[in-house]
Amino acid sequence: xxxxxxxxxxxxxxxxxxxxxxxxxxxxxxxxxxxxxxxxxxxxxxxxxxxxxxxxxxxxxxxxxxxxxxxxxxxxxxxxxxxxxxxxxxxxxxxxxxxxxxxxxxxxxxxxxxxxxxxxxxxxxxxxxxxxxxxxxxxxxxxxxxxxxxxxxxxxxxxxxxxxxxxxxxxxxxxxxxxxxxxxxxxxxxxxxxxxxxxxxxxxxxxxxxxxxxxxxxxxxxxxxxxxxxxxxxxxxxxxxxxxxxxxxxxxxxxxxxxxxxxxxxxxxxxxxxxxxxxxxxxxxxxxxxxxxxxxxxxxxxxxxxxxxxxxxxxxxxxxxxxxxxxxxxxxxxxxxxxxxxxxxxxxxxxxxxxxxxxxxxxxxxxxxxxxxxxxxxxxxxxxxxxxxxxxxxxxxxxxxxxxxxxxxxxxxxxxxxxxxxxxxxxxxxxxxxxxxxxxxxxxx
Numbered sequence: 001x002x003x004x005x006x007x008x009x010x011x012x013x014x015x016x017x018x019x020x021x022x023x024x025x026x027x028x029x030x031x032x033x034x035x036x037x038x039x040x041x042x043x044x045x046x047x048x049x050x051x052x053x054x055x056x057x058x059x060x061x062x063x064x065x066x067x068x069x070x071x072x073x074x075x076x077x078x079x080x081x082x083x084x085x086x087x088x089x090x091x092x093x094x095x096x097x098x099x100x101x102x103x104x105x106x107x108x109x110x111x112x113x114x115x116x117x118x119x120x121x122x123x124x125x126x127x128x129x130x131x132x133x134x135x136x137x138x139x140x141x142x143x144x145x146x147x148x149x150x151x152x153x154x155x156x157x158x159x160x161x162x163x164x165x166x167x168x169x170x171x172x173x174x175x176x177x178x179x180x181x182x183x184x185x186x187x188x189x190x191x192x193x194x195x196x197x198x199x200x201x202x203x204x205x206x207x208x209x210x211x212x213x214x215x216x217x218x219x220x221x222x223x224x225x226x227x228x229x230x231x232x233x234x235x236x237x238x239x240x241x242x243x244x245x246x247x248x249x250x251x252x253x254x255x256x257x258x259x260x261x262x263x264x265x266x267x268x269x270x271x272x273x274x275x276x277x278x279x280x281x282x283x284x285x286x287x288x289x290x291x292x293x294x295x296x297x298x299x300x301x302x303x304x305x306x307x308x309x310x311x312x313x314x315x316x317x318x319x320x321x322x323x324x325x326x327x328x329x330x331x332x333x334x335x336x337x338x339x340x341x342x343x344x345x346x347x348x349x350x351x352x353x354x355x356x357x358x359x360x361x362x363x364x365x366x367x368x369x370x371x372x373x374x375x376x377x378x379x380x381x382x383x384x385x386x387x388x389x390x391x392x393x394x395x396x397x398x399x400x401x402x403x404x405x406x407x408x409x410x411x412x413x414x415x416x417x418x419x420x421x422x423x424x425x426x427x428x429x430x431x432x433x434x435x436x437x438x439x440x441x442x443x444x445x
Contacts, residue, residue: 109191123277127212128185130163132185136160154174160232171195174197174198179248188213192439202218227239243266246265250274250276259436264287270294272295282311292324295332297328304328310418317340322343322375324339338361343365344370348377354387361424371401372401387406394424
């Protein structure tokens with residue numbers, strides 16, 4: 001009995017040792033397998049990185065940009081937009097429109113309205129509007145007294161001396177008795193309501209700075225004037241007749257006009273004159289109008305030589321005739337816009353403006369005598385040949401043609417370059433949301 005028990009103990013010991021040996025070997029094999037997988041993964045990642053580097057180098061060689069500052073600004077903008085999207089937790093809502101991709105992905109835009117001020121591009125990119133101020137809620141659409149506006153009205157909001165971010169309590173149509181003369185550091189933000197400024201006077205931005213106008217329907221503006229109008233809490237004065245522009249920018253700077261729908265006014269839809277500069281006009285929808293946009297006061301007013309305006313991602317649509325824009329003296333970057341309608345011409349100018357047209361889509365009308373995109377207004381024959389006008393990467397359709405002039409060197413357009421142009425093949429996508437957006441709480445705009 002003792003012998004059989006001893007043999008049983010020895011057998012059990014051998015069995016345990018055998019199992020331990022198998023376990024150790026299996027563990028070693030597993031470790032080797034894991035190490036092998038890690039090595040494979042590292043090799044694969046290294047290979048991907050190398051091929052990506054090769055591709056990047058090839059792309060750089062093929063699409064080299066002459067201006068390093070432009071490259072730097074494009075990279076900074078890309079990183080900035082990506083960071084904002086990452087912080088919001090969205091990765092797939094982008095349209096390729098860098099302004100919209102900066103804020104439209106956020107379902108909580110209603111609680112973070114002021115993030116919009118971080119999304120401007122182009123020459124007006126530093127316009128902060130009322131970002132540093134409180135919210136002002138417009139609850140009353142009336143405009144009974146332009147000298148003593150009631151609290152709660154749009155006029156009472158825009159004349160204040162302090163920064164304000166102006167929003168609207170509900171849908172409304174505001175018919176202004178006289179020009180809406182704005183004060184500095186104001187944002188008018190129509191998102192979340194259907195707001196029309198129509199059938200009366202419209203917006204005047206005069207000798208001020210830092211204004212953002214976003215999300216408004218502005219139409220059927222009429223000439224007004226020969227009346228007293230308040231421009232600040234401490235000042236009101238006599239106003240002569242106004243032309244009836246939708247938005248008149250006069251001697252002002254750092255202005256951003258974005259995602260508005262403008263049509264059918266007595267004079268221009270947007271006019272910028274008398275030394276105005278640092279302006280971005282983006283994502284707007286223009287329709288049913290003759291003289292759409294005037295940039296520059298007159299051929300003799302040379303102070304407009306300092307003017308710099310970016311016109312980007314707009315849709316120039318049905319019923320338009322001319323001036324998209326009409327430029328004088330300054331520097332104008334016309335980039336990634338969709339021109340689907342004009343009757344006379346799209347881009348015109350006089351007094352030697354610099355016009356940099358990049359990545360736009362120009363669809364000419366059926367009229368065989370209106371195929372030319374450009375129009376020079378000059379008295380002396382041949383002087384226009386020295387003006388710097390170029391078309392780069394534009395898509396010209398239905399017989400449209402652009403007549404360039406002046407220098408062909410990139411350096412000549414440095415002061416008329418404000419952002420990196422995208423391919424004209426994506427213009428339809430990046431301008432598809434032009435005009436007023438439908439924005440509801442809890443949803444992306």
